[in-house]
Amino acid sequence: xxxxxxxxxxxxxxxxxxxxxxxxxxxxxxxxxxxxxxxxxxxxxxxxxxxxxxxxxxxxxxxxxxxxxxxxxxxxxxxxxxxxxxxxxxxxxxxxxxxxxxxxx
Numbered sequence: 436x437x438x439x440x441x442x443x444x445x446x447x448x449x450x451x452x453x454x455x456x457x458x459x460x461x462x463x464x465x466x467x468x469x470x471x472x473x474x475x476x477x478x479x480x481x482x483x484x485x486x487x488x489x490x491x492x493x494x495x496x497x498x499x500x501x502x503x504x505x506x507x508x509x510x511x512x513x514x515x516x517x518x519x520x521x522x523x524x525x526x527x528x529x530x531x532x533x534x535x536x537x538x539x540x
Contacts, residue, residue: 438503439507441488441492442507442508442511443511444484444485444488445485445488445489445511445512445514445515446510446511446514446515448481448482448484448485448488448515448518449481449482449485449511449514449515449517449518450514450518451477451478451481452477452478452479452481452482452485452518452519452521452522453478453517453518453521453522455474455475455477455478455481455522456474456475456478456518456521456522456524456525457521457525458470458474458477459471459472459474459475459478459525459526459528459529460525460528460529460532462474462529463528463529463531463532463533464528464532466532466536468529468532468533468536471529471532471533472529474525475522475525475526475529478518478522478525479522481518482515482518482519482522485515485518489512489515
């Protein structure tokens with residue numbers, strides 16, 4: 436995989452994770468807890484894929500291989516970090532909605 440493909444994969448997986456996280460919140464808000472949990476798992480899976488790519492790049496740089504740093508890479512890393520934050524918050528929202536929904540029973 437060439438450099439641009441790697442960067443685009445980071446953006447892709449980060450975007451997928453963010454979308455799945457937002458879906459999880461929507462499902463939880465609608466009381467669809469199984470779907471919410473499934474969406475969170477999808478988000479985590481996408482983040483794991485991005486993390487593998489990121490870890491490979493870090494290992495290569497630690498081994499002395501020069502890694503290009505440009506605006507697209509900065510954007511990809513920013514996109515990924517935001518996706519992680521949204522996933523963490525979505526997990527909290529799902530837990531909160533689950534608790535709220537259990538009071539109504």
